[in-house]
Amino acid sequence: MRKVHILWIMILALALVTSCFKDKNFEAGFDGEDSSSRVVPERRQSYSTRRVMIMISAGYNSLSSYLKEDLKELENGYLPEGKYFSSDVLLVLARTPETYGRYSGKEPTVLYRLYSDKVSGTVRKDTLQVWDGRIICDAATINEALTYIYREYPAKSYGMVFSSHASGWLPEGYYSDPSRFEPESSFFGLRSIGQDMTPSGGVEMGIKDFAAAIPMHLDYLLIDACLSGCVEVAYELKDKADVIGFSPTEVLANGFDYNGITNHLLGGPEADPVAVCRDYFEFYNSQTGSNRSATITVVDTRKLDALAAVCKDLFNSYSTQIQNLNGNRVQGYFRNDRHYFYDLKDILVQAGVPDAQIKSLDTALDNCLLYQAATPAFLGIDLLRVCGLSMYLPSMGTTFLDNYYRNNISWNNATNLVK
Numbered sequence: 001m002r003k004v005h006i007l008w009i010m011i012l013a014l015a016l017v018t019s020c021f022k023d024k025n026f027e028a029g030f031d032g033e034d035s036s037s038r039v040v041p042e043r044r045q046s047y048s049t050r051r052v053m054i055m056i057s058a059g060y061n062s063l064s065s066y067l068k069e070d071l072k073e074l075e076n077g078y079l080p081e082g083k084y085f086s087s088d089v090l091l092v093l094a095r096t097p098e099t100y101g102r103y104s105g106k107e108p109t110v111l112y113r114l115y116s117d118k119v120s121g122t123v124r125k126d127t128l129q130v131w132d133g134r135i136i137c138d139a140a141t142i143n144e145a146l147t148y149i150y151r152e153y154p155a156k157s158y159g160m161v162f163s164s165h166a167s168g169w170l171p172e173g174y175y176s177d178p179s180r181f182e183p184e185s186s187f188f189g190l191r192s193i194g195q196d197m198t199p200s201g202g203v204e205m206g207i208k209d210f211a212a213a214i215p216m217h218l219d220y221l222l223i224d225a226c227l228s229g230c231v232e233v234a235y236e237l238k239d240k241a242d243v244i245g246f247s248p249t250e251v252l253a254n255g256f257d258y259n260g261i262t263n264h265l266l267g268g269p270e271a272d273p274v275a276v277c278r279d280y281f282e283f284y285n286s287q288t289g290s291n292r293s294a295t296i297t298v299v300d301t302r303k304l305d306a307l308a309a310v311c312k313d314l315f316n317s318y319s320t321q322i323q324n325l326n327g328n329r330v331q332g333y334f335r336n337d338r339h340y341f342y343d344l345k346d347i348l349v350q351a352g353v354p355d356a357q358i359k360s361l362d363t364a365l366d367n368c369l370l371y372q373a374a375t376p377a378f379l380g381i382d383l384l385r386v387c388g389l390s391m392y393l394p395s396m397g398t399t400f401l402d403n404y405y406r407n408n409i410s411w412n413n414a415t416n417l418v419k
Helices: 002-020 026-030 064-076 139-152 207-213 229-234 261-265 273-285 301-317 319-323 344-350 355-368 399-408 410-415
Strands: 051-058 090-097 109-117 122-131 157-163 193-198 201-205 218-224 241-246 295-299 371-375
Touching: 002 241, 026 218, 051 064, 051 139, 064 090, 090 139, 109 139, 109 273, 122 139, 139 207, 157 261, 157 295, 193 207, 201 207, 218 295, 218 371, 229 241, 229 355, 229 410, 241 273, 241 301, 241 319, 261 273, 273 295, 295 355, 301 355, 344 355, 355 371
Parallel strands: 051 090, 051 157, 157 218, 218 241
Antiparallel strands: 090 109, 109 122, 193 201, 241 295, 295 371
């Protein structure tokens, strides 16, 4: 009888141990691994310990060779160890053509996990999801991928890096060919971030659609793409990310330092998006000639409503001056006469706002800008009066753009820039 009792006790004890470690999220920590090699996780929920970094590499376009190189650099940098359930997680959503310049549309969008296998000393890449022939710059694709991540990788925090083409707050296609949007009846859509090439042309994604596709709140969102550093983009994304880093000018093709980016975002106790942006600026600022060209801004989006309140008062008080302002007097961030991105502060300074009121604007900007830097020039554009955020200047716009801005831009709803 004693042996029977001992046996039942052992069976009961084994059942209790097994139930202690049963977790519906356990599988998500070990995608692609053999169950026999799994390490029993610590007795704590993953969402209280681990962080998830998401890299979206939308390179199905003329940037494909650069973005492929970025992903190789990512593998060379710091990688979290995938062995433990509580380990931080690095996930990549990417699409690039097999051959530069050839866009058959057949290549898939792929979500995979990158991590370090400390036992073998190798980099592991586990494919998690594949979307055959699906473009990556599509709200449905982005939402499906991010929803999968949010469900399968519960974490205490999420952050995102987005790399591709972009054109700020402008509608899809307007930057490359404004003529097809004028007159107003030629309007094609509300799009401005990312690009997939197709046999019939480029397809882009709307900032509003992009924001709506993100199911989780992000600690940070770093946008490695041209002309994204405008107040309109920041305000559109303010409820999705606490911190946004981006450039008000174009971005040279090499973009961020992907060898070191994970060290700043996953290597320390807390993610440091400002350090990523500082590294970016310091690298380009150390170059010579036209390669010394960079602007970067990091915004605390939780302070944007205070900035909007100050701007609304100033826009209303100096509406006539702003509407009649000569854009040649205002600091621009654009080249090739694409005059849609002017310095927010300099617009108001050149409109004649007195110093006493400019001080209230400075206070609001100082509160919301965590970091901003600019080289003396960007590919021939002198950067003399830079606050770090660009904005639309109605006097240099068109009837089409005014109507678009009035009806589709959240910053305008908050500030009444275009009446």
